[in-house]
Structure formats: structure tokens, C-alpha cells
Amino acid sequence: MGRNPGVRLFARPDTHMIDLRLKIGDVPIDHPSIVRLRTDAVESEHDAVLIDRDHQSQTFDLAGYSLRVYCDPQTDLDGDVLLLVPGRNSAHRLLRARSRHNTFLVTEQCDQLCVMCSQPPKKYHVDLFDQFTVAATLAPENARITISGGEPLLHKRRLFQFLVAAAKARPDISFHVLTNGQFFEPGDIVLIDEIGRDRVLWGIPLYAPYAELHDSIVAKRGAFETLSQNFMTLMRVGAAVELRTVVLQQNWDVLPRLAEYVSTRLPFIDVWAIMQLENIGYGRMNWGDSFKDTSLDFRELRSTINLAIGRGIQTLLYNFPLCTVPLEYRHLAPGTISDWKNKFLEECGECKLRSTCGGFFEWYKADEGFGGLSRQ
Amino acid sequence: MTVFPLKFTRLASDYLFADDAGGYFRADGRFLERYAGGNLTTSDTEFLHTSGHAFDEVGDLAYMGFAYRWAQRLHRPQELNYVILVPTLRCNLACGYCQVSRVNENTSGFDWTEDTLAQVLRFLDGMDTASAKIEFQGGEPLLRLDLLETVREFARRKFKDVCFTVCTNLQSISADAWAFLDASDTFVSTSLDGELSAHQRQRTITSRDTHQFVSNLRYAIGRLGQGKVSALPTLDVNNLPTPNQIIETFGDFGFRSIFLRPINHQGFARKRYQTMGMDERWNDYHGRFIDALIEHNWTADFPVEEFYFTHCLRRILRGGHNHHVDLRNPNILGKDYIVIDFDGTLYPSDEARMVTRVGQIDLSVGNLWDGIDQAKLDVLNEEATNSFHPDCVHCPYQAACGIDVIDDLSRYGRIDVRKRDTTFCRRHTAIFDKIFELLYSDDKKAHKSLAAWAGIPEFDCSLAPIHT
Numbered sequence: 001m002g003r004n005p006g007v008r009l010f011a012r013p014d015t016h017m018i019d020l021r022l023k024i025g026d027v028p029i030d031h032p033s034i035v036r037l038r039t040d041a042v043e044s045e046h047d048a049v050l051i052d053r054d055h056q057s058q059t060f061d062l063a064g065y066s067l068r069v070y071c072d073p074q075t076d077l078d079g080d081v082l083l084l085v086p087g088r089n090s091a092h093r094l095l096r097a098r099s100r101h102n103t104f105l106v107t108e109q110c111d112q113l114c115v116m117c118s119q120p121p122k123k124y125h126v127d128l129f130d131q132f133t134v135a136a137t138l139a140p141e142n143a144r145i146t147i148s149g150g151e152p153l154l155h156k157r158r159l160f161q162f163l164v165a166a167a168k169a170r171p172d173i174s175f176h177v178l179t180n181g182q183f184f185e186p187g188d189i190v191l192i193d194e195i196g197r198d199r200v201l202w203g204i205p206l207y208a209p210y211a212e213l214h215d216s217i218v219a220k221r222g223a224f225e226t227l228s229q230n231f232m233t234l235m236r237v238g239a240a241v242e243l244r245t246v247v248l249q250q251n252w253d254v255l256p257r258l259a260e261y262v263s264t265r266l267p268f269i270d271v272w273a274i275m276q277l278e279n280i281g282y283g284r285m286n287w288g289d290s291f292k293d294t295s296l297d298f299r300e301l302r303s304t305i306n307l308a309i310g311r312g313i314q315t316l317l318y319n320f321p322l323c324t325v326p327l328e329y330r331h332l333a334p335g336t337i338s339d340w341k342n343k344f345l346e347e348c349g350e351c352k353l354r355s356t357c358g359g360f361f362e363w364y365k366a367d368e369g370f371g372g373l374s375r376q
Numbered sequence: 377m378t379v380f381p382l383k384f385t386r387l388a389s390d391y392l393f394a395d396d397a398g399g400y401f402r403a404d405g406r407f408l409e410r411y412a413g414g415n416l417t418t419s420d421t422e423f424l425h426t427s428g429h430a431f432d433e434v435g436d437l438a439y440m441g442f443a444y445r446w447a448q449r450l451h452r453p454q455e456l457n458y459v460i461l462v463p464t465l466r467c468n469l470a471c472g473y474c475q476v477s478r479v480n481e482n483t484s485g486f487d488w489t490e491d492t493l494a495q496v497l498r499f500l501d502g503m504d505t506a507s508a509k510i511e512f513q514g515g516e517p518l519l520r521l522d523l524l525e526t527v528r529e530f531a532r533r534k535f536k537d538v539c540f541t542v543c544t545n546l547q548s549i550s551a552d553a554w555a556f557l558d559a560s561d562t563f564v565s566t567s568l569d570g571e572l573s574a575h576q577r578q579r580t581i582t583s584r585d586t587h588q589f590v591s592n593l594r595y596a597i598g599r600l601g602q603g604k605v606s607a608l609p610t611l612d613v614n615n616l617p618t619p620n621q622i623i624e625t626f627g628d629f630g631f632r633s634i635f636l637r638p639i640n641h642q643g644f645a646r647k648r649y650q651t652m653g654m655d656e657r658w659n660d661y662h663g664r665f666i667d668a669l670i671e672h673n674w675t676a677d678f679p680v681e682e683f684y685f686t687h688c689l690r691r692i693l694r695g696g697h698n699h700h701v702d703l704r705n706p707n708i709l710g711k712d713y714i715v716i717d718f719d720g721t722l723y724p725s726d727e728a729r730m731v732t733r734v735g736q737i738d739l740s741v742g743n744l745w746d747g748i749d750q751a752k753l754d755v756l757n758e759e760a761t762n763s764f765h766p767d768c769v770h771c772p773y774q775a776a777c778g779i780d781v782i783d784d785l786s787r788y789g790r791i792d793v794r795k796r797d798t799t800f801c802r803r804h805t806a807i808f809d810k811i812f813e814l815l816y817s818d819d820k821k822a823h824k825s826l827a828a829w830a831g832i833p834e835f836d837c838s839l840a841p842i843h844t
Binding site for chain 1 (some may be wrong): 385426427428436437438439442445448694695697827830832834835838839
């Protein structure tokens with residue numbers, strides 16, 4: 001791969017909270033490269049050790065060259081893993097050593113066009129799996145790396161090569177792969193076994209208990225039927241599955257039926273994540289027709305949650321600010337919004353729930369959002 | 377479309393239907409006739425399909441989901457990870473119902489010898505598990521604190537993750553014993569026989585000893601923490617405290633889980649107490665106890681449960697709830713847990729130890745020196761399942777129920793008695809009857825308790841499906 005000024009790995013805008021891209025000085029590389037920043041010791045050929053620091057940057061020794069990274073002087077970069085792209089003056093911060101929220105966005109291509117997509121698909125793909133493999137081997141101890149897209153399994157052969165290699169090189173790390181589940185085949189059982197069934201949590205969305213509605217939400221005919229088949233493959237192999245359902249106006253009425261579907265058809269899943277909508281990408285575009293204000297109406301969720309947990313399905317609420325959830329359901333709502341894209345509102349003030357609340361997405365718009373927020 | 381076979385029983389004026397994977401619903405006699413006559417309507421088949429009782433093709437998701445749920449109902453024995461140790465049979469109490477024929481505190485010859493201890497450690501060393509649970513029983517195990525300390529030290533080195541439970545009467549605890557119990561991996565289980573006058577009548581005899589126990593129990597909870605101390609009541613069915621007396625007595629100590637048990641038939645208690653022919657009276661009492669809990673929980677700040685009822689409720693609602701050795705199917709003996717007696721003899725359960733000790737039938741399965749008697753275990757385990765039992769296969773409660781060959785052997789000397797004539801079956805049938813009565817009631821008080829016991833925020837009527 002040569003210079004490719006078109007490489008764009010993160011469509012999400014940078015936020016003022018935590019930078020996922022860091023401005024860097026010129027580096028003489030001719031292909032995308034992985035480097036781990038260290039303040040003291042060097043343990044790998046990919047390590048660059050800190051040699052200088054001033055009020056606006058830290059400089060690392062990268063195989064004899066100087067890599068200058070612009071950042072706040074307080075920023076602790078030790079152990080962070082960067083992806084450097086030739087000709088670009090910003091580096092992708094693939095792994096932050098002090099964060100639980102590390103994501104590799106492996107492709108932006110997708111076969112579905114979900115109404116709530118936060119990361120709308122792009123036509124072109126750049127294969128960086130070799131770089132991701134190196135990055136994974138440099139991850140902090142016991143890290144869990146999220147693999148996201150686009151649809152990662154569109155590049156299944158390469159993805160599985162990456163997972164097998166990374167899992168073998170680093171027995172301590174695990175993966176959370178976000179996939180629409182459309183491309184599993186019975187033959188994948190061998191590879192899933194080789195990676196290690198307990199090493200990957202497959203995060204797979206299901207939006208409705210019947211084909212017509214699910215297919216319309218993901219804008220792909222036949223998606224529900226394919227997914228049903230592929231769930232059986234995952235059940236047979238004993239894969240760990242996190243089922244993900246975004247609450248929408250479109251599926252609000254059928255959520256209790258979905259709970260029955262999950263408890264009878266998908267009893268093998270590890271966890272069912274019922275999620276609030278993220279106001280970005282198609283989610284922002286379709287906000288008015290899709291956002292369900294669960295702070296004002298929680299009724300269908302009550303039935304859904306009680307049936308599912310009653311029948312033994314571990315069920316959690318993701319991306320729900322705690323004050324929007326009735327008291328007796330709050331223990332089911334962990335703070336799930338990644339550290340680099342969450343925020344609190346001015347009205348949150350000194351709210352008592354703040355330390356356990358996940359807050360809001362950085363791009364949450366209060367005037368179109370929850371009507372029932374209340375400081376506790 | 378094919379319907380998975382349904383079993384049924386009366387439920388008020390209707391019927392309860394259940395399948396082999398534990399799915400259930402309520403419907404009326406006309407549905408039963410349509411089902412039995414092969415005349416299901418479209419509305420029937422739609423209901424059966426969406427609620428997981430039917431499939432279109434072998435291997436479709438409805439079929440596989442059912443198969444998975446069915447498999448979840450089966451207990452898959454794991455490697456040995458739970459060991460009950462009896463370092464001494466000596467005791468400083470002489471409870472009337474003592475199950476294992478304790479011996480007086482000063483009698484010799486009823487403790488582990490040096491050799492036995494060495495063999496116990498060798499046995500633990502041979503276990504192939506990362507996490508283990510070790511329970512010290514007796515006699516009064518704290519009379520041999522030295523043995524407990526040796527075992528604990530060894531086990532902490534051997535296992536990655538291990539915890540210890542000391543089953544003590546909390547009657548006389550030395551400063552060293554308290555220090556031993558302080559450890560965060562060590563828990564206390566004691567007896568509290570419902571209310572204090574029954575406790576004195578059955579256990580402590582004198583008010584001085586009762587006072588000593590109460591003061592030790594309070595001190596234990598204060599010093600070790602509420603979460604590290606539990607208490608079990610043993611009840612004389614001919615002399616039962618009222619449910620509220622028990623709830624109040626346990627509540628007074630901060631206990632919110634009460635595991636009601638009638639005096640056990642397996643041991644010597646049967647000589648002094650009536651332990652047979654009491655099923656109806658016990659079942660009636662247990663039901664009234666649940667009603668009293670429901671009333672209590674309606675206004676209480678914190679819900680209280682009857683441990684076994686909660687366990688059975690969860691087994692009705694969901695699969696995979698197979699952690700309790702008293703109720704599971706198959707109930708493979710001598711696999712994931714074992715009892716090592718004071719003389720190094722191995723037993724598949726504490727009840728088997730009692731049955732053997734009264735001389736009724738030898739249910740020991742080897743010893744520390746010769747190892748486990750697998751041939752004998754195999755004979756016991758051949759029938760340790762309800763999956764094919766002619767009475768059980770027609771029972772709608774089968775998926776949630778279990779089997780106990782030791783109990784059957786101790787009561788009837790055989791395991792082929794008709795199930796409905798056994799205490800095990802009668803007790804569990806009564807509990808499951810009660811659970812379905814509550815699930816299908818429209819009593820808000822019952823729903824509140826059911827939700828707390830099921831571990832859900834609120835009761836939802838979808839947990840009691842009705843097909844009309």
C-alpha cells in the first residue's frame with residue numbers, strides 16, 4: 001500500500017474531551033505503521049521512548065527519528081499505541097493504555113443501512129489488519145479491544161486471521177466484535193474455536209421479533225432470516241453473544257414480544273443490551289422519527305425487562321442516563337458511553353447519581369432529547 | 377408445525393400445561409380437548425409457536441432454542457469442587473435431633489488422626505479445579521481449630537480461588553477461633569431453630585446456654601459482618617413455631633434468607649422425633665410460611681425469602697439454575713462434591729453419611745486410602761435422574777424438579793416406590809403447586825414478593841402466560 005491521502009479511519013468528529021487523533025510532526029514512513037509510546041522502558045521494536053517534553057508536545061525516539069506528538073503537557077501517553085499514516089500529520093490513537101474503551105474501526109463498508117447507524121458506511125476499504133495485529137500485541141495487559149465498522153465480517157478472512165494471530169500472541173486480551181451477524185457460516189466453527197470461544201464477545205443487533213420489521217429497520221431484505229440461521233451457528237459453537245437492541249419508535253410496541261422471542265429462541269446469549277439511540281450519523285438524520293423518549297414512557301421496557309430477566313436472560317440498559325430510568329431499574333443501567341464521547345449537561349450540576357451515570361453522548365442535543373431529566 | 381409434547385395438571389378451574397424444556401402456560405379444558413384431539417385452531421398454533429412450544433422444521437431456530445432450553449434444565453456435573461470435611465465427631469452440645477450421632481466432647485477416637493489429615497491433604501491436592509469450596513462439619517469443627525487451620529493453609533496454596541464455611545453451633549468460641557473466622561474467605565453457618573424457646577428446647581437446654589449462643593451470634597454478626605454469617609432453622613413438625621415468630625426472630629438478627637427444614641429423617645433423629653407420615657402437615661406449614669412472608673414483605677423495607685422456595689421459583693422460571701445439590705436432574709452423586717468423615721470414609725452426601733451411621737444401609741463410597749468406590753457410585757447414579765422415570769415423565773413440574781435417591785433409600789429402603797408416594801415428590805409437588813398458584817393469582821402482595829424472590833424489578837403478567 002502506498003500513500004493514500006484518502007485513508008479516513010474515524011468519521012466521528014474529534015471531541016474536546018479525549019483526542020482519538022493526535023497532531024504529530026513529520027515522520028519519514030512509507031507505509032502505515034504502528035508505534036507504542038513509552039516514557040521509560042523499551043520492550044518491543046515498536047516502542048518509541050520519550051526523549052523530550054515541552055509545554056505543547058512530547059517527543060519520542062522512533063528508531064533514530066524524532067516523533068513529536070502535540071498534546072497537553074499533562075496527557076499521559078505511556079503505553080498508548082498509535083497508527084501513523086504516511087503523509088498525514090495526525091496519528092490515530094488506537095489504544096489508550098488508561099482507558100477501557102479502545103476500538104479498532106476495521107472497515108467502513110457495510111451491507112446494511114440501519115436507521116440508527118452512528119457510523120454510516122463508505123464505499124472504499126483500506127486493509128489495515130496487519131497493523132491492527134501488531135497494535136493488539138502491544139495492548140495493555142488484559143485489555144478488551146472492540147472491533148467495529150462498518151461491518152467487520154465483510155472482510156471475514158482477514159478479520160479471522162487477525163483474531164487468531166492476536167489471540168495466540170496475547171493470551172490475556174479479549175475482543176468485543178460488533179457485527180450485524182450476516183456473514184457467519186457453519187464452517188466458521190473451527191476458526192471461532194481456534195480463536196477461543198471465551199476470547200470474543202460477539203455484539204449482534206436484533207431489532208424486532210419478526211422479519212418484516214427487522215428488515216425494514218436495517219434496510220436489507222432477508223436480513224432477519226439470515227441472522228436466525230447464523231444465531232444457530234453461534235449457539236452450536238458455544239460463542240459468547242451480546243444481543244443488542246436499540247430502542248426506537250419503530251420497535252417500541254414489539255419490545256415485549258422481542259423479549260419472548262429472545263427467551264425462547266436465543267436462550268444461549270450472554271447478555272441482552274437494550275440501548276438508547278445515539279444522535280449521530282443516520283441516528284441524527286432520523287432522530288425525529290426514531291428517538292423514543294423513555295424518560296417519559298418506560299412502560300414497554302418494564303414488561304420487556306421483567307420477562308427477560310425472569311426467564312434468565314441477563315438484561316442491561318446501555319446509554320440510558322440514570323435519571324431517565326425508574327429507580328428500581330437503575331441497577332441495570334451501567335455507565336456505557338465510551339469515555340471519549342460522553343458528556344454531562346449543565347443541568348446535571350451536582351447530581352448525586354453522577355459518579356455511576358454514563359451521562360450523554362457528546363453530540364446529544366438537549367432540545368430534541370429527553371423530556372424527563374431530573375437532577376437527583 | 378409440530379407441538380412439543382405437553383403435560384398438564386389442574387390449575388384452579390383451568391389447566392397448567394408444561395413442556396420438557398420447562399415452558400408453561402395456562403389454558404382451559406376446551407384447549408385440552410383440541411390439543412388431545414388434534415384439532416388445534418390457528419390461534420392455538422400461533423400461540424404455541426410464538427411462545428416456544430412448537431417448531432416448523434427440525435433444526436429451525438424455534439427447534440434449536442427449545443433444545444438449548446431443554447439442555448439447560450439438565451445438570452452437567454463438573455469436576456470435584458466442593459468438599460465437606462468432618463475433622464471431629466465430638467461436640468459440646470447434645471441436640472435431641474442430632475443427625476449424625478455426635479459423641480461427647482471428651483470421647484477419644486472420633487477425630488482425624490495424623491494419617492487421616494495427611495490423606496485429606498493428599499485428596500485435596502489431587503483435585504483438578506481452580507476454584508473450590510470447603511465446608512467444615514462435625515461434631516463441632518471448632519473443637520479442632522488446629523486441623524481447620526492446616527487444611528485452610530494448604531487449600532489457599534493449592535486453589536486459585538477457595539472459600540471455607542465453618543458449620544458451628546457458636547456455643548463456645550475461643551479467641552483463636554474468632555481470629556480464624558475473621559479471614560475474608562471464611563464464612564460461618566450456624567443453627568437457629570426458628571425462635572429462641574424452640575432453640576433452647578431442641579439445642580441449648582438451659583437458658584444460660586441459650587443466652588451464650590445469642591450473645592455469640594450477635595457478636596459474630598457484628599465482628600465478621602452480616603454477609604459472612606448465615607443461620608438455618610431445624611423444625612420439629614410436631615412443635616412448630618408460628619411463621620411470624622420465625623420471621624421476627626431471624627429479622628431481629630438481620631437475616632433475610634430463611635431455609636426452613638424439618639428435622640431430618642436420615643439420621644438418629646428418627647428415633648426421638650416423628651419424621652415419617654408428616655408430609656401433609658409440613659407442606660401445609662410451608663405454604664402458610666410463604667403466605668406470612670408475602671404479608672410481611674408487603675410493608676417491610678427489605679424483602680425476606682424462604683431460601684428453598686426462591687430456589688424452586690427460579691427453577692420454574694428459567695433453566696440453568698442447577699447449583700443447589702438438593703434439587704437437580706440428573707443428581708449425579710460423588711462427582712462434584714463429596715463428604716469425608718472423621719474416619720476418612722467417603723460419602724456422596726451428608727445424608728448418606730447419616731443413613732450409614734444409623735446402620736440402615738452402607739452408602740459409603742470408598743475411603744481416603746483406597747479411593748472412590750466407582751462401581752458402587754455407578755449403581756447409585758444409574759437411577760439418579762427423573763428424565764425417564766415413568767411417574768416423572770408425565771409430570772408438568774419435571775423440568776424444574778430433581779431427584780434424591782438417598783432420601784428414597786433412607787425412607788423406603790428402595791428407590792422404585794411410586795414417586796407420588798414419596799416424601800420427596802409430595803414436598804416438591806406442594807411447593808410447585810404453591811408457586812403456580814401465586815404466579816397466576818392477581819394478588820399484588822404476592823406479585824411484590826415473587827418479583828423480589830425472582831430477582832426482577834417488578835412482577836409482569838407475561839411470566840404467567842394464559843392462552844384463551
